[in-house]
Amino acid sequence: MNIKNCKRVVFKFGTNVLRNEDKDISLSRIYSFIEDISKLHKAGLEVIIVTSGAVGLGAKKLNVDSSESLSLKQACAAIGQSQLMCIYEDGFGKYSINTAQILLTEDDFNNRVKYLSLNNVLNTLLDLKVIPIINQNDTVSTSELEEAGNPLYGVSFSDNDKLSALVASKLDADLLIILSDINGLYDDNPKENPNAKLISEVKELTSEIENYAKTASNGGRGGMITKLQAAKVVTHSGGFVIIANGKEPQVLRRIFKGEKLGTTFYPVEQLSQKRRWIAYATNITGQIVINLGAKNAILNENKSLLAIGILSVKGKFSRGDVISVLDENNCEVARGIANYSSEDCSKILGSHSDNIYEILGYKNYDAVITKDNIALI
Secondary structure (H helix, E strand, O other), X not given: OOXXXXXXXXXXXXXXXXEOOOOOEOHHHHHHHHHHHHHHHHOOOEEEEEEOOHHHHHHHHHOOOOOOOHHHHHHHHHHHHHHHHHHHHHHHHOOOOOEEEEEEOOHHHHOHHHHHHHHHHHXXXXXXXXXXXXXXOOOOOOHHHHHHHOOOOXXXXXXXXXXXXXXXXXXXXXXXXXXXXXXXXXXXXXXXXXXXXXXXXXXXXXXXXXXXXXXXXXXXXXXXXXXXXXHHHHHOOOOEEEXXXXXXXXXXXXXXOOOOOOEEEOOOOOOOHHHHHHHHHOOEOEEEEEOHHHHHHHHHHOOOEEHHHEEEEXXXXXXXOEEEEEOOOOOEEEEXXXXXXXXXXXXXXXXXXXXXXXXXXXXOOOEEEOHXXXXXX
């Protein structure tokens, strides 16, 4: 990867990178990031920042444990967000660079009209040479409540790793840089295995690579799983991803000078904007299980999903909702926009398309999900 060819870059800063050992804001580190990004911005790079830290800053100011309850976490976010934004605004202001605060919830991605509107706003800000500072709106976000209340419900994002990936994907960014307190992806947990090796390059996110993250997270180095999920979104959108240690001295300056730091993920086959939204950006409200014949038709023959291939329906969804498509082993193979509700799908499953009108009394489509509205996972 020639980083000098990048025109648009998303930077994601984790909470632990922005704080010191006392859990106070690390002003020296964050101003170092601001200084390096300012130089890149003035040289013509389009910059978007996705930042964590609001909840931690608020908890520190209140001297409370934000993990005690969701409402307390939301209160901490409300207090810490203004402090966090003030630091960014002041820092970039010293270099005569304007910033804009954008707080997002899962509904801003789940609703396709809002999703498209967000794209217009962000592109307008970039055209005006403004740096958008983006964070999850933890004060009003309900994703954790919805996930806990419905095991079939999948939100588009519940952390800033995935949020940064969705932003990078939506804006067709060339590169996403995720800075955390870890060096990158290892083949084992480095805290338990001193011989664990850093994987410097990932050409394709295989199941073996994903298993490395699970091993690491189980060993206490949490967060790598969500970072790999973010990498999958961006690489399938045509962009590169670098996961590096933000506590390394002058890490951004060194990356943009071409030094190999952390783990670099390379782009793979690119999905269309619509399929990116279906696959990654919207909430999942239900599931359908399909047989082997339907699975083969979707994966290998680029065909629509017909009712005759459906074995069962899980959850409750409406026509137009995005649902998850599972094989007989409950492995997700695709996501798609449903042409029929869960109630109607339960009535027509296993039936030939010619019989849909007789069963339901109406017929909108031959397919439960048409091929243009299917995104393979």
